Amino acid sequence: MIELEDVWKIFGTDEQAVLAEARRSVPDDAVLKRLRAVIGVGGASLSVEKGELVCLMGLSGSGKSTLVRLINRLLEPSAGKVRIDGGDILSLGPRALRELRSRRIGMVFQSHALLAHLSVRDNVALPLEIRGVARTRREDRADELLVRVGLDGLGDRRVAALSGGMQQRVGLARALAADPDILLMDEPFSALDPLIRHDLQTQFMALSRDLGKTTVFVTHDVDEAFRIADRVVLMRAGRIVQTGTAADLVAQPADDYVRRFVQNARLPARAQDPIVKARAIA
Numbered sequence: 001m002i003e004l005e006d007v008w009k010i011f012g013t014d015e016q017a018v019l020a021e022a023r024r025s026v027p028d029d030a031v032l033k034r035l036r037a038v039i040g041v042g043g044a045s046l047s048v049e050k051g052e053l054v055c056l057m058g059l060s061g062s063g064k065s066t067l068v069r070l071i072n073r074l075l076e077p078s079a080g081k082v083r084i085d086g087g088d089i090l091s092l093g094p095r096a097l098r099e100l101r102s103r104r105i106g107m108v109f110q111s112h113a114l115l116a117h118l119s120v121r122d123n124v125a126l127p128l129e130i131r132g133v134a135r136t137r138r139e140d141r142a143d144e145l146l147v148r149v150g151l152d153g154l155g156d157r158r159v160a161a162l163s164g165g166m167q168q169r170v171g172l173a174r175a176l177a178a179d180p181d182i183l184l185m186d187e188p189f190s191a192l193d194p195l196i197r198h199d200l201q202t203q204f205m206a207l208s209r210d211l212g213k214t215t216v217f218v219t220h221d222v223d224e225a226f227r228i229a230d231r232v233v234l235m236r237a238g239r240i241v242q243t244g245t246a247a248d249l250v251a252q253p254a255d256d257y258v259r260r261f262v263q264n265a266r267l268p269a270r271a272q273d274p275i276v277k278a279r280a281i282a
């Protein structure tokens with residue numbers, strides 16, 4: 001459903017010169033400094049299947065947010081192909097791109113950017129209001145979604161009066177309002193307390209599968225990634241180092257970096273069958 005093919009994002013004044021250099025060999029920091037450039041994403045290829053939940057994980061600065069923003073063209077790639085359902089999104093004009101973003105892709109950020117002066121219901125209904133959906137229909141839809149995310153009956157509250165966890169649920173409901181088939185989530189639960197975070201992860205996993213959403217979820221937390229993802233993509237310095245299930249990364253790490261990254265992670269119960277465990281121990 002989502003395909004990235006050899007996608008690059010260079011930040012700097014002379015993207016193409018840096019790209020040519022980077023394609024020859026991985027430039028060292030001194031070269032990048034001289035060229036005043038940063039490789040946000042370097043040659044990433046990834047396919048996400050319909051209904052799959054894929055987590056991008058990696059340390060701060062490894063390129064996760066950049067990669068997720070290339071999927072809906074919030075950022076323009078320096079090179080490479082980005083396809084959704086086989087269609088090249090880089091060839092879309094402004095109107096078609098707006099349509100894609102508003103109808104097919106929902107996005108949730110760590111800072112949810114809710115409108116504090118509006119009620120919870122109006123925040124959730126906002127994407128539908130922008131689209132011209134009649135008040136009763138959009139409010140019914142918002143109420144339905146509030147039940148889905150565990151905020152039943154809270155539609156009339158001001159968002160400013162809600163806890164961080166509840167606000168994040170409102171953000172999720174808003175992202176679902178237009179019934180997009182793709183969800184892009186950038187560290188949505190990172191600012192929350194561990195217990196609330198755990199609850200939200202559980203609910204989100206169920207919701208995303210129940211609704212059949214195709215999800216790309218950014219996190220720097222390996223336990224979170226292993227808990228919720230069908231597949232995990234580990235990034236380092238803009239590059240994808242390994243893609244696989246949690247069990248794959250533990251049992252067959254691509255290199256020492258991956259091994260160290262996952263060594264203390266908790267494998268989810270579904271990955272703890274005897275064969276996987278035996279491979280992990282070996």
Ligand SMILES: Nc1ncnc2c1ncn2[C@@H]1O[C@H](COP(=O)(O)OP(=O)(O)OP(=O)(O)O)[C@@H](O)[C@H]1O
Pocket residue numbers: 011012038039040041058059060061062063064065066067220
């Ligand atoms: N607009 C920009 N201009 C210049 N450099 C940028 C820009 N956005 C990101 N970068 C750089 O690109 C690299 C990847 O950043 P990115 O935000 O994608 O990493 P990340 O893995 O999401 O990190 P974090 O977990 O801290 O959000 C970093 O070196 C970052 O400083």
